[in-house]
Amino acid sequence: MTLQIQARLRHASGFELKVDCELPLQGVTALFGRSGCGKTTLLRIIAGLERVPDAQVCFGDQAWQQSRQFVPLHQRRIGLVFQEPSLLPHLSVRDNLLYGYKRTPAALRRLHLPEVTAMLDIEELLDRRINQLSGGQRQRISLGRALLISPQLLLLDEPMAALDTRTKSEIMPFLSRMAAQAEVPIIMVSHAPEEVERLADRIIFMHDGQIERIETLQEALSRPDSPLFADAGAASILVGSLGDAEEDGMRPFGPVGARLWVPGSGLNTDAHDVRLRVLAKDVSLSLVEPRQISIQNHLQVSIECIYPPHNFRTLVACRTTEGQLLLAEVTPRAVRQLDLAAGQKVYALIKSVGLLT
Ligand SMILES: Nc1ncnc2c1ncn2[C@@H]1O[C@H](COP(=O)(O)OP(=O)(O)OP(=O)(O)O)[C@@H](O)[C@H]1O
Numbered sequence: 001m002t003l004q005i006q007a008r009l010r011h012a013s014g015f016e017l018k019v020d021c022e023l024p025l026q027g028v029t030a031l032f033g034r035s036g037c038g039k040t041t042l043l044r045i046i047a048g049l050e051r052v053p054d055a056q057v058c059f060g061d062q063a064w065q066q067s068r069q070f071v072p073l074h075q076r077r078i079g080l081v082f083q084e085p086s087l088l089p090h091l092s093v094r095d096n097l098l099y100g101y102k103r104t105p106a107a108l109r110r111l112h113l114p115e116v117t118a119m120l121d122i123e124e125l126l127d128r129r130i131n132q133l134s135g136g137q138r139q140r141i142s143l144g145r146a147l148l149i150s151p152q153l154l155l156l157d158e159p160m161a162a163l164d165t166r167t168k169s170e171i172m173p174f175l176s177r178m179a180a181q182a183e184v185p186i187i188m189v190s191h192a193p194e195e196v197e198r199l200a201d202r203i204i205f206m207h208d209g210q211i212e213r214i215e216t217l218q219e220a221l222s223r224p225d226s227p228l229f230a231d232a233g234a235a236s237i238l239v240g241s242l243g244d245a246e247e248d249g250m251r252p253f254g255p256v257g258a259r260l261w262v263p264g265s266g267l268n269t270d271a272h273d274v275r276l277r278v279l280a281k282d283v284s285l286s287l288v289e290p291r292q293i294s295i296q297n298h299l300q301v302s303i304e305c306i307y308p309p310h311n312f313r314t315l316v317a318c319r320t321t322e323g324q325l326l327l328a329e330v331t332p333r334a335v336r337q338l339d340l341a342a343g344q345k346v347y348a349l350i351k352s353v354g355l356l357t
Pocket residue numbers: 011012013015033034035036037038039040041042191
């Protein structure tokens with residue numbers, strides 16, 4: 001399934017959007033770029049909220065816009081969630097959730113109230129009024145309402161931007177669960193690298209009204225100049241399964257022999273494709289297997305490449321025994337003293353990890 005878009009638009013403000021692309025639609029696609037680069041405008045064109053003359057938008061074999069043909073939003077069967085929840089204040093949570101569901105022909109309904117309320121953990125809220133909800137709860141109801149029209153595509157425009165950091169981290173697991181369970185392709189606008197790394201499978205990088213690149217998350221994380229590294233520096237995402245917590249609360253991540261220990265969290269044990277975010281500056285390299293040190297997590301890796309130094313730091317791309325990319329940031333002096341080179345087997349010491357999903 002792909003989404004084909006050809007559009008050209010110029011606002012009175014001088015901003016110009018020029019897009020001609022074919023997006024594979026599977027899992028979560030993030031639209032990422034600086035403020036004002038045109039992410040929301042592109043999302044609105046996909047939704048049919050921005051009517052651009054001569055644009056072409058085709059979702060699989062459905063022409064949503066082509067020549068004189070223009071399919072309005074409600075016939076595109078798109079679930080939309082914006083930054084500010086737009087719930088109906090005079091209706092209960094249940095009636096808000098069922099608003100679009102009731103208007104969806106029975107034959108097209110794939111998702112129903114019990115499974116959606118369980119997925120978003122909102123069963124307890126069904127009889128409340130909207131003004132009795134917190135910001136995070138409102139956003140979960142908005143996500144539920146969008147899912148209950150059984151959409152063929154979900155468009156999320158910075159759904160967490162208005163939430164504080166704590167509420168954001170509370171709602172993130174629901175979003176990622178939703179992405180995995182609902183089997184609906186998602187396009188999500190974001191300018192937060194951590195959000196993208198946590199949720200996205202593919203990224204559309206936008207700049208000045210144009211699409212610069214479309215990459216898988218792993219491709220985007222494997223180049224040192226990735227825009228995802230602009231804020232917190234280079235990072236890697238390790239994917240693996242999470243085991244039961246030990247007595248001290250630590251949980252094993254990944255296969256025996258290449259196992260990391262992470263602090264326990266509320267995640268289910270049956271969590272398979274769990275993502276672990278490791279900042280390159282938290283990874284050091286050693287030629288010998290480290291013993292008698294406080295850092296618990298170390299992995300044998302092989303060096304794939306050493307990038308030229310930048311600001312007195314050298315980025316070293318390593319592969320774990322399972323073939324996953326792990327970036328380490330060391331000093332150029334350490335590279336010289338340890339005589340590091342591509343192909344060499346070394347140990348990566350990981351000071352801290354963040355469990356993402
Ligand atoms: N209706 C409009 N009329 C004139 N200019 C507009 C209109 N809507 C958006 N723009 C301009 O178009 C540009 C792209 O806006 P858009 O909202 O798509 O950017 P964005 O990447 O989503 O930004 P942000 O991350 O800040 O939400 C901006 O310069 C904006 O000021």
